[in-house]
Amino acid sequence: MEYLVSTGIGALTASGVYLLLRRQMFPVIIGLALLSYAVNVFIFSMGRLAINQAPIFEKGVSAYADPLPQALVLTAIVISFGMTALIVVLALRSFLETGSDAVEEAVQDPQATIKDDKESVVR
Amino acid sequence: MNASWIIAPILLPAVAAPLLILLRLKDHAVRRGVSVAASVALLAIAAGLYGLASDGQPRAYLLGAWEAPFGIVLVLDRLSATMVLLTAILALLVNVYACAGWDRRGKHFHSLFQFQLMGINGAFLTGDVFNLFVFFEVMLIASYGLMLHGGGARRITAGFQYVAINLLGSVLFLIAVSLMYNVTGTLNMADLAVRAPLTSEGNVALLKVSALLLFLVFAIKAALAPMHWWLPTAYSAASAPAAALFAIMTKVGAYCIIRVYSLIFGADAGPVTHLAAPWIMPAAIATLVLGAIGALASRSLAGLIVFAVLWSMGTLLAALAGFDQAGLSAALYYAIHSTFAAAALFLIADLILERRGGVGALVTAPPMAQAVLMGAVFFAAAVSMSGMPPLSGFIGKLLVLDATRGAALGAWVWTAVLATSLAIIIAFARAGSLLFWKAETVAADARPAVVTSLPALACVLALVTMTGLLSVFAGPVTRHMDAAAAQALDRDAYVRAVLGRSPTQIAER
Numbered sequence: 235m236e237y238l239v240s241t242g243i244g245a246l247t248a249s250g251v252y253l254l255l256r257r258q259m260f261p262v263i264i265g266l267a268l269l270s271y272a273v274n275v276f277i278f279s280m281g282r283l284a285i286n287q288a289p290i291f292e293k294g295v296s297a298y299a300d301p302l303p304q305a306l307v308l309t310a311i312v313i314s315f316g317m318t319a320l321i322v323v324l325a326l327r328s329f330l331e332t333g334s335d336a337v338e339e340a341v342q343d344p345q346a347t348i349k350d351d352k353e354s355v356v357r
Numbered sequence: 358m359n360a361s362w363i364i365a366p367i368l369l370p371a372v373a374a375p376l377l378i379l380l381r382l383k384d385h386a387v388r389r390g391v392s393v394a395a396s397v398a399l400l401a402i403a404a405g406l407y408g409l410a411s412d413g414q415p416r417a418y419l420l421g422a423w424e425a426p427f428g429i430v431l432v433l434d435r436l437s438a439t440m441v442l443l444t445a446i447l448a449l450l451v452n453v454y455a456c457a458g459w460d461r462r463g464k465h466f467h468s469l470f471q472f473q474l475m476g477i478n479g480a481f482l483t484g485d486v487f488n489l490f491v492f493f494e495v496m497l498i499a500s501y502g503l504m505l506h507g508g509g510a511r512r513i514t515a516g517f518q519y520v521a522i523n524l525l526g527s528v529l530f531l532i533a534v535s536l537m538y539n540v541t542g543t544l545n546m547a548d549l550a551v552r553a554p555l556t557s558e559g560n561v562a563l564l565k566v567s568a569l570l571l572f573l574v575f576a577i578k579a580a581l582a583p584m585h586w587w588l589p590t591a592y593s594a595a596s597a598p599a600a601a602l603f604a605i606m607t608k609v610g611a612y613c614i615i616r617v618y619s620l621i622f623g624a625d626a627g628p629v630t631h632l633a634a635p636w637i638m639p640a641a642i643a644t645l646v647l648g649a650i651g652a653l654a655s656r657s658l659a660g661l662i663v664f665a666v667l668w669s670m671g672t673l674l675a676a677l678a679g680f681d682q683a684g685l686s687a688a689l690y691y692a693i694h695s696t697f698a699a700a701a702l703f704l705i706a707d708l709i710l711e712r713r714g715g716v717g718a719l720v721t722a723p724p725m726a727q728a729v730l731m732g733a734v735f736f737a738a739a740v741s742m743s744g745m746p747p748l749s750g751f752i753g754k755l756l757v758l759d760a761t762r763g764a765a766l767g768a769w770v771w772t773a774v775l776a777t778s779l780a781i782i783i784a785f786a787r788a789g790s791l792l793f794w795k796a797e798t799v800a801a802d803a804r805p806a807v808v809t810s811l812p813a814l815a816c817v818l819a820l821v822t823m824t825g826l827l828s829v830f831a832g833p834v835t836r837h838m839d840a841a842a843a844q845a846l847d848r849d850a851y852v853r854a855v856l857g858r859s860p861t862q863i864a865e866r
Contacts, residue, residue: 254521254525259517262521266521266524266525266528269524269525269528270524270528273528273531273532273535276531276532276535277531277535280535280536280538280539281538281539282539302538302544303535303538306487306531306534306535306538309487309491310531313491313494313527314524314527316498317494317498317520317524317527320498320501320520321517321520321521321524324501324505324513324516324517324520325517327513328510328513328514328516328517331509331510331513332510332513332514337514337517337518337521338514338518
């Protein structure tokens, strides 16, 4: 089981890193999502892999599954889920505003900023 | 004020931020009132906590009264109290500045601002590594919103990069923290400090990997080369008040380096003693050089300032690389100085940009309104940032140089700091003469008209005055920083405050 889980984490991480290094936004987002899956499984396995053990305190039971990594992974899932949603919206907005989904900056025009600022004042 | 007030700097913005969302969007005056009132209250609480911490006794607040290490603890000592107070002062000034108009250029500026304060204060106060991750995320989520405040294509593209690099940082953080849990079985910092030296031989390598991964995360936050490249793009694209508040975010990274690598992997850590220290010094020197080159090469005012901020992080990190009392004390003094100087510069750049009709590039433009006042304030802030007497940058740099005199790469640090200071001075002098002296001659009616908001101007003046005060009261301030540094290096007192027993007592059991 250790072999299965660790190769799974390794494959996810490797694909995540590869995609993260792409120039388009969409592969980068998928890469980040894959990395966060890899991390979730990784945290989970850090509580030692165990099968058929009591999750909470029970009289007469001496072997437990570690509950803390499960709590940690829950927090991590919530945060990475929210962040992925945010970065998807951001990529979409960026595509709509610039017409390209390249990660790098398209134009270095300091004047553009202030013009946009003036237009976006909430009336 | 007792120890239960420790949670107040987190609770107050956490209540204020949702309240600000509930208020109607049109009620600008009410929203501004609530936001500024929350910032004033935060300053009062932070000052009270600083007073509480000045007796030299670290204090722990047990969340839900769960005993450490089972529950999450918040810890107040001189170091965290100083950082919270610094945040509160900066936040109030930036908040008032934003009320002059920036807060209306997008929705929910004030709520995001308060959420960001919650995250920053939480990161400074927490005594639990996983809780530190959570507060990092709170801080970052709010900063994504603030970074994009005002909109525009450039901000969104820069924002995407900023979010992506920080998500990668979060991933690394989680890997490091879970590895640390795997090896030591705890996430409480005090408990980690007790258990890290007791790590069995087979696990030392794993613990080292986790500690260095964690260092990588903090280095990204602190913009330490080669993890610095996100900072210039992000900060120069952010709106002025957001960038000014972000001046404290790089210090969160520096604070975490001080906290984790002096408490858990510090002098008493046995097989994992001073893990990060050998990496910091060369990286700090590289940061200094890159910051100076960037400042010399930048063709816009915002670019110059962000690279000067990067350069100042290099100075700060060079000081703390030794993890001795003099170095930490110098780093803390420099952190306070560079926060105020950077925030002042970001806000002045905004005022100048407004008066130049939005020309951010360093090219000649029609003379600006209030050129003398702007020039004087810019000059003072530039003097402070580049470390010339009489403002605080000079004293900060002296302290840093003095602290690194006996360090391993001492000669290199001295050379790098002094040479790059000259480059920064040249960059600022060139920018200043271009902005204020080489104005185009145009008809008087063609000049961009400017309505100055007095509170905004007062905030900028206050920030510059803070660096002046820091210089005038350098004696008392350095004594306080010395005490904070000594306390930060005292592992046993911290562990006793959190766990109730000294590390040797725990180890004997």
